[in-house]
Amino acid sequence: MTTFFTPTRKRAALLTACLLTLLLLVSINTAQSAQAQTAADCPTDTFMDVASYNQTQNYAQPTLAVSCDGTTMHVSSNGITNFTFSATTPNALEVQNYNWAIPQTPVYSATTTDIPLLGAAGIVVNGLPIFGPNEAPTHGYGDPYLDEILDYCNGHTAQGGTYHFHARPDCLWTSIEGQVGLVIGYAFDGFPILAPYINTAEGVIEVQSSWARTADVTNAWEAHEYIPGLSILDECNGMLLDDGSYAYFATDTFPYFMGCYHGEVSGGGQGNAAGGAAGGAPTQPTGTQPQQDTQPRQGQGRSQPPADRPQRGGGIFGGFFGGGRP
Numbered sequence: 001m002t003t004f005f006t007p008t009r010k011r012a013a014l015l016t017a018c019l020l021t022l023l024l025l026v027s028i029n030t031a032q033s034a035q036a037q038t039a040a041d042c043p044t045d046t047f048m049d050v051a052s053y054n055q056t057q058n059y060a061q062p063t064l065a066v067s068c069d070g071t072t073m074h075v076s077s078n079g080i081t082n083f084t085f086s087a088t089t090p091n092a093l094e095v096q097n098y099n100w101a102i103p104q105t106p107v108y109s110a111t112t113t114d115i116p117l118l119g120a121a122g123i124v125v126n127g128l129p130i131f132g133p134n135e136a137p138t139h140g141y142g143d144p145y146l147d148e149i150l151d152y153c154n155g156h157t158a159q160g161g162t163y164h165f166h167a168r169p170d171c172l173w174t175s176i177e178g179q180v181g182l183v184i185g186y187a188f189d190g191f192p193i194l195a196p197y198i199n200t201a202e203g204v205i206e207v208q209s210s211w212a213r214t215a216d217v218t219n220a221w222e223a224h225e226y227i228p229g230l231s232i233l234d235e236c237n238g239m240l241l242d243d244g245s246y247a248y249f250a251t252d253t254f255p256y257f258m259g260c261y262h263g264e265v266s267g268g269g270q271g272n273a274a275g276g277a278a279g280g281a282p283t284q285p286t287g288t289q290p291q292q293d294t295q296p297r298q299g300q301g302r303s304q305p306p307a308d309r310p311q312r313g314g315g316i317f318g319g320f321f322g323g324g325r326p
Contacts, residue, residue, distance in 0.1 A: 041104065042068030046183040046192070047075075048126045048172065053082040060095050064127040068104050073190070075100040077127030081163055083171055086151045094161025098127065106190030106263040108246045112236055113189075113261040117141075120164065121258060122187040126172060128155070129164045130185055130193075133255040134220040143220035145256065154256075168195075168250040168257070178204050184250045189263025191238065193248040198241075207233055209251040211259060224254045236260040 050062040062080040066073065079096030087093075100123055115121040118136060120129035134141040135149075145167045150156050154167035168176075168184060176182055182195035196207045210230040215223050226235045233239055237259045238248040248258050 041070075042066070042073065043183070043192075044068075046125055048082060050082040050126055055080075057085060059085065059093060062126070071104055073102045073104045073186075075102065075123060075127055077123075079128060079161075079163060081128065081153075081155075082126050083153055085163070088149060088151045088156045089158075091157040091159055092161050093157055093163055096160075096162055098129070100127075100188075102186055102188060103190030103263070106246070108191075108240075108262060109264045113265050115187075115258050115260055120188070122185055122193060124165055124169055124172070124185040125183055126169075129162070130187075130257050131164045131166055133166060133257075140218035141220055141222075142218045143223065143254065145254075146220075166256065168252075180204055185257070187248055187258055187261060187263070189261045189265045191246050191248060191263050193250050193257055196249045196251050207231060207239075207249050207251065209233060209237055209253045209255065209259075210235065211237075211254050213254065220254065226259065234262070236262045238262055 044066045047064060047066050050064045053062055055061045060078060060080050062082045063076070063078045065076040068074070075098070077096070077098040077100070079098055080093065085093050102123075115132050117132060117134065119131065121132055122130040124130060133143055133145070135144050135147075144150055144156070145154065150166055153165070153169045153171035155163055155165040155169060157163050170176060173179075173182075176184075176195045176197075178197055179195045180197045180199055182197075183192050184195055185193040187193060197204050198207055208231040210228065210233050211224045211226050212230060213223055214225045217223050228235075233249060233251070236248065237251060237255055237257065238246055240246050246262055248262075250257055
């Protein structure tokens with residue numbers, strides 16, 4: 001049977017073809033827009049270009065890769081410093097295999113969560129881990145910054161050669177003074193850790209921790225107490241910003257980075273200052289697991305920056321605007 005296309009049928013077929021083409025174009029445009037939005041929301045520009053570091057020591061070249069899939073920010077690093085390594089512990093610096101998975105869109109929670117007592121609680125923008133403000137139980141959970149067992153960049157190596165920071169790594173920048181919105185790192189709940197400066201009606205001011213040293217004891221958490229209202233920062237060492245987002249601040253004093261998490265985290269129990277085994281970080285990375293500190297606590301004074309240290313501030317950064325104590 002022969003089918004004849006009448007003018008009416010031809011118009012209907014043409015209309016159907018046009019509609020299908022339009023739907024296909026809309027689908028492609030939607031997919032491209034989603035991909036573009038994901039790329040735009042991925043804060044790759046806040047991380048450092050460690051590949052440009054001129055390695056002059058007998059270590060591997062530092063590596064760092066950052067990508068996002070729409071829900072998670074993936075950060076891979078080999079754990080090698082992008083500054084001159086200065087040993088302050090018996091542990092040699094060794095290559096790691098870090099694969100950090102951090103929420104791309106953090107969710108603020110009114111309920112705070114303890115940071116891990118031992119191990120990583122976040123990362124700096126050069127891909128190296130941030131540990132809490134205390135050492136291991138064998139060292140009485142002491143404050144490594146006050147005990148002066150950190151190097152000139154406020155970090156050191158633990159067993160396994162895992163380099164990590166306990167306080168703000170100022171050596172990574174030529175100067176952080178007055179740099180509002182400078183991203184120092186990210187906590188494992190996804191919120192940024194900023195340089196301690198904010199804009200006010202009176203100009204740029206430096207924010208201070210609301211924790212104060214109130215006891216002369218070794219345990220860093222027992223030696224310090226959170227005092228509500230001491231500053232504008234909360235117990236977690238952060239605050240809600242003018243745009244409604246939340247951020248932590250890398251302050252000069254305890255807890256240096258975070259006192260707790262104010263974002264939603266997943267995972268098991270946390271450690272506590274009373275002792276016992278350390279709880280795992282809520283979003284511990286795959287690959288190399290950071291080791292707890294076991295180096296001697298006797299302070300030798302903070303190491304000084306090497307005279308031939310390469311010029312700092314080679315990283316790319318951008319602004320990020322738009323608790324339980326152990």
